[in-house]
Amino acid sequence: MKSRKRKQLQSQIDPNKTTTDNAEPYPDHPLPTPQDCQAVMDSLFSLHGFPPEFAKYRCQRLKSISPDLTTKISPPPINVGSQDAVKSQTSVEHEHEESVLDGLVKTVLSQNTTEVNSQRAFASLRAAFPTWDDVLAAEPKSIENAIRCGGLAPTKASCIKNILSCLLEKKGKLCLEYLRDLSVDEIKVELSHFKGIGPKTVACVLMFHLQQDDFPVDTHVFEIAKAIGWVPATADRNKTYLHLNRRIPNELKFDLNCLLYTHGKCCSKCTKKGTNQKGRASSHGTCAMLNYCKNSNVNI
Structure with a gap:
């Protein structure tokens, strides 16, 4: 009886064991490719810079890779001209590390x-x-x-x-x-x-x-992923999470996730809600995701 319980527990946490919960939900859906991920990340970075509210977490990730790395690498670039951005940039190293x-x-x-x-x-x-x-x-x-x-x-x-x-x-x-x-x-x-x-x-x-390679899917990431065809139009958030975590290279997950979240907040064209918070994405009349839109049912 104890042996059976032990095997059940191991099946829950064994990363090499395929279960219904972590199986690829869309094995025949080819997107996104690593090249797609890099291209979208580069486009959003050019538009937004790196979001200042996530800078401290980015520095912590670098520190987790090498304790000496953050002393050799300057904080990630952010949008200039914003007092909040400048304040965030200068306080990254001094902010209390969260438990x-x-x-x-x-x-x-x-x-x-x-x-x-x-x-x-x-x-x-x-x-x-x-x-x-x-x-x-x-x-x-x-x-x-x-x-x-x-x-x-x-x-x-x-x-x-x-x-x-x-x-x-x-x-x-x-x-x-x-x-x-x-x-x-x-x-x-x-x-x-x-x-x-x-x-x-x-x-x-x-x-x-915990500085692990994972890819959370909130409302903003979910809507953009569907709009640019990274998941089928019928996908739900949980399956989108499973699919994107399989397809997106680990080394791109953190920056890409932060940028998609930031873009979704300030671009009304990439969300169904139609809200338009302050930001540069929709103020130009075009969307950085336009060239990546694969879903003809979404008007970007």
Whole structure:
């Protein structure tokens, strides 16, 4: 009986074992090719520069490759002329490095809200409760009040409380740094045990906070991927995630994901919502993705 359970657990975390959950959903869909990925990334980089809000995570990835590398390489180029961009550029090296638990909670708070609101919610949470032990000991209503500006406060407060309770029960302390010693598949199994933590949240923690090669698919990435034919028009987000993680070269995943997300936020032509936040993409009347559009049903 124990042997059977052990085999079942190994099948969940064995990266070489093909299961229904991680099988290629679109084996006959040829896009994107590595060349497509590089071309789109180059086009978006020329338009946006590297998004300043992700610069600190990019530096952390470089540091994880080689501790001495960040002292030899200047921070990634960003759009000039923006005070926020300049501030971000100069503060990358001095910003406090987040813990993995910080990153997971931040990602939970970012669900179904704007980046500005989620950042405010996290800052408010830490101002009210300086340590995660304080959060765990707090009444749910107090946590809700602290994060209310981020939306869906009851749901998110319950999720955060559950994460901390389960973590303390399982590990005896409120810390997720042990994930750094696990494989990607093992990390996915560990994080999926927490109620309310789905594939996109796991992928964001992997890419931003554990410096792993993964490719989260949010609404912006999903819509652009369909518009340029990287997945079939009938694809859903989970299958898009599986497909793109198979097709996109690991070395391009981080930069390409950040650029697609940034472009999706500021170009109304690449999203169904039709919103047009401040940015350079749609202000020129054309879209950087025009040459890559493979889906004739999408008007870019």
